[in-house]
Amino acid sequence: xxxxxxxxxxxxxxxxxxxxxxxxxxxxxxxxxxxxxxxxxxxxxxxxxxxxxxxxxxxxxxxxxxxxxxxxxxxxxxxxxxxxxxxxxxxxxxxxxxxxxxxxxxxxxxxxxxxxxxxxxxxxxxxxxxxxxxxxxxxxxxxxxxxxxxxxxxxxxxxxxxxxxxxxxxxxxxxxxxxxxxxxxxxxxxxxxxxxxxxxxxxxxxxxxxxxxxxxxxxxxxxxxxxxxxxxxxxxxx
Amino acid sequence: xxxxxxxxxxxxxxxxxxxxxxxxxxxxxxxxxxxxxxxxxxxxxxxxxxxxxxxxxxxxxxxxxxxxxxxxxxxxxxxxxxxxxxxxxxxxxxxxxxxxxxxxxxxxxxxxxxxxxxxxxxxxxxxxxxxxxxxxxxxxxxxxxxxxxxxxxxxxxxxxxxxxxxxxxxxxxxxxxxxxxxxxxxxxxxxxxxxxxxxxxxxxxxxxxxxxxx
Numbered sequence: 255x256x257x258x259x260x261x262x263x264x265x266x267x268x269x270x271x272x273x274x275x276x277x278x279x280x281x282x283x284x285x286x287x288x289x290x291x292x293x294x295x296x297x298x299x300x301x302x303x304x305x306x307x308x309x310x311x312x313x314x315x316x317x318x319x320x321x322x323x324x325x326x327x328x329x330x331x332x333x334x335x336x337x338x339x340x341x342x343x344x345x346x347x348x349x350x351x352x353x354x355x356x357x358x359x360x361x362x363x364x365x366x367x368x369x370x371x372x373x374x375x376x377x378x379x380x381x382x383x384x385x386x387x388x389x390x391x392x393x394x395x396x397x398x399x400x401x402x403x404x405x406x407x408x409x410x411x412x413x414x415x416x417x418x419x420x421x422x423x424x425x426x427x428x429x430x431x432x433x434x435x436x437x438x439x440x441x442x443x444x445x446x447x448x449x450x451x452x453x454x455x456x457x458x459x460x461x462x463x464x465x466x467x468x469x470x471x472x473x474x475x476x477x478x479x480x481x482x483x484x485x486x487x488x489x490x491x492x
Numbered sequence: 493x494x495x496x497x498x499x500x501x502x503x504x505x506x507x508x509x510x511x512x513x514x515x516x517x518x519x520x521x522x523x524x525x526x527x528x529x530x531x532x533x534x535x536x537x538x539x540x541x542x543x544x545x546x547x548x549x550x551x552x553x554x555x556x557x558x559x560x561x562x563x564x565x566x567x568x569x570x571x572x573x574x575x576x577x578x579x580x581x582x583x584x585x586x587x588x589x590x591x592x593x594x595x596x597x598x599x600x601x602x603x604x605x606x607x608x609x610x611x612x613x614x615x616x617x618x619x620x621x622x623x624x625x626x627x628x629x630x631x632x633x634x635x636x637x638x639x640x641x642x643x644x645x646x647x648x649x650x651x652x653x654x655x656x657x658x659x660x661x662x663x664x665x666x667x668x669x670x671x672x673x674x675x676x677x678x679x680x681x682x683x684x685x686x687x688x689x690x691x692x693x694x695x696x697x698x699x700x701x702x703x704x705x706x
Contacts, residue, residue: 273682278521279605336581339599340573347566376565379522379603386596432697433690436518440690447683 257401264405267454270380271413272447274387277380281414282439291418292411294375299407301353301375302384305346306403307396309385312341342385350376380410417443503625507633510700513606514637515693520606525641525685527597531654534642536583536590538635540598542628544575545607549627552615559616568611569602576601606634641688649679 270276277298284294315321317338323330358365375381384406393399420442429438513519520541527533551571552559559567580598583591591598601607610630615623646652651659651669660667678684 275522275525275682275685276600278525279519282518282521336577339577339580339602340570342599343569343573343602344566347569376569379600379605382603383522383596383600386599390596430694432701433694436515437690437693437697440686440693444683444686444690447686451681451683 261405265409269409272450276383277378285418288418291414295411302403302407307400310399347376504629507630512633519609520604528642531642531646534638538638540579542631545627545631549615549623550620552611553620553623556616572602645679651675
């Protein structure tokens with residue numbers, strides 16, 4: 255249940271592009287054609303699925319306050335969390351390089367389709383963002399971290415696919431000259447983000463209905479709770 | 493200006509308007525949108541990026557002849573990450589509240605495409621002084637957009653600027669609120685950041701026709 259909830263939450267409610275604006279640079283630059291957008295989207299899912307669990311392990315066993323206690327009692331007071339940026343980005347950069355070499359060796363066809371995008375990905379904010387949000391949201395287990403990586407990757411994939419399809423069509427529309435290209439893409443993304451906000455009640459809606467059968471007091475409690483959760487979500491997103 | 497030749501001045505001035513990193517080069521959008529719900533966060537973010545890009549450009553420019561080109565991305569990332577850790581630690585020490593609001597986005601300066609973009613496009617091929625000016629100029633151009641977006645979102649969204657109630661008190665109905673004005677809470681939500689930037693691009697390109705895409 256926890257897994258399903260996290261899965262849909264990261265795809266729709268906390269969508270990387272629409273809620274947190276991660277990976278916008280490549281999202282805007284590579285979304286002119288659907289085929290290239292698919293390539294980059296697949297590469298992002300792939301790399302997130304590898305780096306988020308890996309960085310979760312790093313975070314749990316090296317970086318968190320007291321994480322080094324497995325080395326011995328005298329290390330238990332160490333807090334290396336200030337190193338997390340550099341550790342995460344180093345992991346990501348090396349993993350991307352490694353993935354590139356492995357894919358090239360074992361699956362040349364996949365390499366040809368992902369090839370040019372892989373190096374780009376090392377500096378895609380969505381990848382580092384995945385790891386940093388994994389850390390700040392305190393994902394509880396390795397399985398959930400893997401789930402978070404994959405599902406937020408899928409969310410990103412969906413977003414770039416949608417905007418690429420829209421941009422292919424919009425070429426035939428009569429857009430005001432000054433808005434052509436970048437400007438209209440921004441505004442469309444904004445409108446899509448408004449659309450995605452309607453998923454916000456997806457996970458809280460069910461709880462309220464269940465509670466309605468019980469006393470009204472409890473309904474109120476649940477409602478304030480879900481409102482609180484919503485408020486929390488927005489503060490995180492902002 | 494004896495210190496700055498004409499070319500040097502252009503290095504700083506171009507990114508402020510006609511070669512702006514956000515609206516023209518399309519770099520560094522992520523953070524520009526996510527943290528601009530209030531002006532204060534935008535200003536702090538802008539200063540952080542000026543610091544990181546100014547110093548980072550100098551460091552990369554000094555090392556440009558000894559970095560093997562194959563591993564240059566990792567070297568660049570290490571330099572940026574180090575600078576960002578400094579920013580993060582300073583923020584945590586002096587303004588803990590603000591560092592909480594900025595949250596993961598301070599860390600995301602590392603992968604801010606402006607930084608890697610300027611390293612690759614400028615610092616690897618130019619001397620330290622020019623790189624420094626280029627870094628400051630581009631970061632300032634980025635900062636201007638950030639502050640503009642932050643200004644409008646905070647003013648229209650919560651009726652305040654830097655936390656001061658410039659439009660009067662919305663609860664006690666003073667100032668503009670006495671006339672029936674209401675805050676547009678929608679401006680505080682993330683989609684509006686995109687739309688505000690879209691409008692800025694629109695205004696800029698209407699004023700300078702040369703920037704219009706085909």
